[in-house]
Amino acid sequence: MLSLQEANGLDLDVMGSGFGFTPWGPDTCPTLEQLMAATTTPSSSSPCSSAGDAAESCGMTPEEEEAERRRRQRRKASNRLSARRSRARKQQRLEELRGTAARLRAQKRELAARLSLAARHELAARRDNARLRAEAAALARRYREARRILALQRLALQLRSRRPIQPVGGSGGATDFALASLIT
Numbered sequence: 001m002l003s004l005q006e007a008n009g010l011d012l013d014v015m016g017s018g019f020g021f022t023p024w025g026p027d028t029c030p031t032l033e034q035l036m037a038a039t040t041t042p043s044s045s046s047p048c049s050s051a052g053d054a055a056e057s058c059g060m061t062p063e064e065e066e067a068e069r070r071r072r073q074r075r076k077a078s079n080r081l082s083a084r085r086s087r088a089r090k091q092q093r094l095e096e097l098r099g100t101a102a103r104l105r106a107q108k109r110e111l112a113a114r115l116s117l118a119a120r121h122e123l124a125a126r127r128d129n130a131r132l133r134a135e136a137a138a139l140a141r142r143y144r145e146a147r148r149i150l151a152l153q154r155l156a157l158q159l160r161s162r163r164p165i166q167p168v169g170g171s172g173g174a175t176d177f178a179l180a181s182l183i184t
Contacts, residue, residue: 060068
């Protein structure tokens, strides 16, 4: 017999799922011990166990109990099959995800290699651009110097062709000074 404290500690959700208010009459209702045994035994889902006297106390005939047992076995087999299919789907999905992950890792390696190659090309292009800019600046300086020298030569040629005959002892100082200032 249960004490009051043990009875208060019973899980009422379990009791309400078929064990609280039942369709059985007071004379066919299972005993508290049968209910406790049913709640502690995970394999049985009804207060009627496989014992013959319990089947009679539940109001089930042996044929009904056999039918119930077969129904439970079919349900268990169906549940096992469903669980097997679920595991197979889960395994297939896991394999698909692993394949996708492997493919993405390979793609990442390929993209990293391409990025590295592009970075090397970019560095080479920057180096070439810097070298070409330096060459362009040097050529521009040389071009300006060549034009300046050419202009000075033309000026000197013009001055020589227009120059009056210098007096003896004169060196044409103003013209030489102008040419010297243009050269430097």
